[in-house]
Amino acid sequence: MKKNTKWVLRDKNTGKQGFDIDFTANVGDVKKIRLINSPDSIHPMQHPFHLHGQRFIVISENAEMNSNLSWQDSVLVPEGKTIDILVEFSNPGEWLMHCHILEHHESEMTSKISVKS
């Protein structure tokens, strides 16, 4: 339930969550982002990840290469799975990335990327 469950987007390297994560990129960068849907969650479920303002290619799921490459701005991250995406940063600004389930988005499964021109 909302009152006893908190959904978070956490940077594994720093331990920071939500808007405390300091994601930055420059226009022209191409960066790989690894999305890990923790199998240790108390309520494992899939999460539709959405990134505003940029486009990306899903390159692998659980280290298995994706053979059907296409530009997209969302990807479903199944429970316990790891998805690697390759993001092309082409739009400067502050852009949200979040789970597209509103309840999770409103919790802390949200962050932003600052893209500098």
Ligand SMILES: [Cu+2]
């Ligand atoms: Cu979610």
